[in-house]
Amino acid sequence: MRNALTRLLPEWPRVPPRLWLTAGFGALAAANLVLLAEIWPNTPSAGPVLLLATLGAVLAGCCQLVVVLQAWSTGYDGPGWARLLLRMAVVPAMAGCVIIGILGFVSALVLITEMLDVGLANVRV
Numbered sequence: 001m002r003n004a005l006t007r008l009l010p011e012w013p014r015v016p017p018r019l020w021l022t023a024g025f026g027a028l029a030a031a032n033l034v035l036l037a038e039i040w041p042n043t044p045s046a047g048p049v050l051l052l053a054t055l056g057a058v059l060a061g062c063c064q065l066v067v068v069l070q071a072w073s074t075g076y077d078g079p080g081w082a083r084l085l086l087r088m089a090v091v092p093a094m095a096g097c098v099i100i101g102i103l104g105f106v107s108a109l110v111l112i113t114e115m116l117d118v119g120l121a122n123v124r125v
Contacts, residue, residue: 010072010082010086013069013071015068016064019065022057025057026058032046048111051111059108062097065097066094066101073090
């Protein structure tokens with residue numbers, strides 16, 4: 001029974017190196033953001049920049065994850081019902097990645113406009 005079940009399961013997808021690099025960059029930016037007071041105590045503008053870097057990594061990671069999930073689900077050559085079950089799990093995950101990516105993009109745009117507004121307010125004419 002166990003052998004028959006393992007033959008139906010798809011192989012795990014190969015994670016591209018770019019996705020690992022994006023995850024590492026995002027983890028580093030998020031760790032800097034969490035430890036902001038200890039690492040960057042005399043740099044008040046580090047917070048928004050690190051938040052923007054974290055949002056950028058989330059956006060890039062979501063786009064890459066959608067591509068990996070799409071390739072994983074279309075490359076499976078199992079029985080029809082197993083392909084349907086895999087597709088039913090992958091499509092909502094891809095939709096969630098797209099929604100998170102859109103929210104991250106909008107948040108990044110809002111953060112950039114706030115940074116520009118603050119920067120322009122400090123300019124003396």
